[in-house]
Amino acid sequence: xxxxxxxxxxxxxxxxxxxxxxxxxxxxxxxxxxxxxxxxxxxxxxxxxxxxxxxxxxxxxxxxxxxxxxxxxxxxxxxxxxxxxxxxxxxxxxxxxxxxxxxxxxxxxxxxxxxx
Numbered sequence: 001x002x003x004x005x006x007x008x009x010x011x012x013x014x015x016x017x018x019x020x021x022x023x024x025x026x027x028x029x030x031x032x033x034x035x036x037x038x039x040x041x042x043x044x045x046x047x048x049x050x051x052x053x054x055x056x057x058x059x060x061x062x063x064x065x066x067x068x069x070x071x072x073x074x075x076x077x078x079x080x081x082x083x084x085x086x087x088x089x090x091x092x093x094x095x096x097x098x099x100x101x102x103x104x105x106x107x108x109x110x111x112x113x114x115x116x
Contacts, residue, residue, distance in 0.1 A: 001064075001075055003083065003100045005109050010034060010085070012075065012098055014064070021056035022064030027073060027096060029087050036086035036095075037110045039103045043082025046097050047074040066093075075099065083107055 002013045012027040019025060040046050047053070047063040050072055055065025063074045070092040076082050081103040087093050100106060 001098070003098055003102070003106060005031075005106060007031075010110065012096070014075065018056070018064045018075070022066075022075070023055045024064060024066060024073065024075075027093070029085075029090055029096070031110070033088040033090060034085050034110055035088060036084075037107050038084045039107045040082040040084045040097060043074070043076030043080065043084075043097050043099045044078045046082065046084070047076050050074060050097075071095065073097070083110075085110060 001015060001018055004011045010029045014026055044060055050067060052068045053065035057063050057065055062077045066073050071094040073096045076097055076099040080099040082097050082099045083103045083106050084097045086095050
């Protein structure tokens with residue numbers, strides 16, 4: 001899994017096995033549709049409290065899953081901070097939480113680029 005931010009969008013590119021087991025696709029969101037940017041120190045804990053999910057789950061270890069309503073996506077692993085952000089104008093998807101070693105840096109870039 002890889003998180004990238006360019007001048008126009010945030011992209012979360014999943015490995016083939018994450019797509020298969022997590023029942024998810026890559027996520028691409030225009031910067032203008034990103035809001036409520038935060039860093040979660042315990043992304044797995046956020047996922048555990050996130051309600052019923054479909055996808056790949058190893059409780060307290062790793063999640064590649066979406067809520068049953070498809071409004072929240074979790075791509076998180078234990079011990080790695082997570083970038084958390086709200087999403088507008090992207091169908092059912094309203095919130096994304098994704099673990100990345102660069103969570104703090106990416107959050108600062110999103111806050112500056114998206115006005116969040």
